[in-house]
Amino acid sequence: MTLIRKRRVWELPGSSITKEELAFDRRAAMKLLGASAAAVLTGCYRTVEGVPSVAITGPCLDVPSGNPWGERMDASRNEAYSVPERAITEEQQAKRYNNFYEYSTSKEGVCRLVHGLPIAPWTIRVSGLVQNPGDYGLDDLLARMPLEERLYRLRCVEAWAMTIPWVGFPLSDFIRLVEPLSNAKYVRFVAANEPIVMPGVQASPQLPWAYHEALRLDEALNELAFLATGMYGRPLPVQNGAPIRLVVPWKYGYKSIKAITELELLEELPSTFWPTASSEYEFFGNVNPEVPHPRWSQANETIIGPNEVVPTQLFNGYAELVAHLYV
Ligand code: MTE
Secondary structure, eight states, X not given: OOOOOOOOGGGSOGGGSOHHHHHHHHHHHHHHHHHSHHHHTTSSOOOOTTOOOOOOOSOOOSSXXXXXXXXXXXXXXXXTSOOTTSOOOOHHHHXXXXXXXXXXXXXXXXXXXXXXXXXXXXXXXXXXXXXXXEEEEHXXXXXXXXXXXXXXXXXXXXXXXXXXXXXXXXXXXXXXHHOBOTTOOEEEEEEOOOTTTOHHHHHOTTSOSXXXXXXXXXXXXXXXXXXXEXXXXXXXXXXXXXXXEEEOTTBOGGGSOOSEEEEEEESXXXXXXXXXXXXXXXXXXXXXXXXXXXXBOOSEEEETTTTEEXXXXXXXGTXXXXXXXXX
């Protein structure tokens, strides 16, 4: 495995980020500073009374700066993972309605603020209780992991849902490559934390950046846990977690961490972002219609697009594959 040290944003050659892009991010960051601090304190965000909406203008970016993979990232569909009862969410909706607090609390604003994040070269630093620690270059990983497409339901804790065709490979393949030691019990993930190009990080210093998440090792080895590098047959846009994100479809969306830069195997339960920020969230985050969020019911969910309200399914419809993990 090639060792590549990831350059931080401020080490990139000046040509990688245009003056306009930086200027745009600074302007947006200034607006965010004033408008959204109160909203961010409320945790995984839902409309909060009295918080003015933030006007973020500028084009959305679907092809990340420095994208080395071109327009397409095709893979054959693995039909074992389908969502027969729902239509696929429109591609533009999945790429225009995002939760990515490093950029903004405005779901429609995120895709307009992602211009500055360079996604290549990208490495994931693997540490902790593993046989093979080190920096794993994403290109090397992509060369050795066969890609497949899987259709998964995505259920946000805020009670909205989408159905998305992800392209990527099982998380278990990566974990087996790094070889956990026998005392490893948890896998911790850390996201990119680049305040210079992430106005939401600057705007919300009270949040416990970098965004970090974790799974129990048996959850991480479950066949459903997936590392996505693409969606809709194209490389992931930054707003959806480029260049690599986790997808854990039986859990609320906050577990599916974007822009992963670190993976650590641990014996003790690590802290995670939302439960650290707010007592309204807990470690497991398993979708359960019978356990309401402190501020709203989880009995139903709204499908983005048709805006249809349907009953929430236990484990987001994946009980058959995951219920045994929790007995
Ligand atoms: N990952 C990072 N790094 N930062 C975030 O703010 N938000 C989470 C998750 N992953 C988030 C993140 C939440 S709350 C949700 S619902 C999903 O991303 C949304 O993914 P999407 O924007 O691709 O639909």
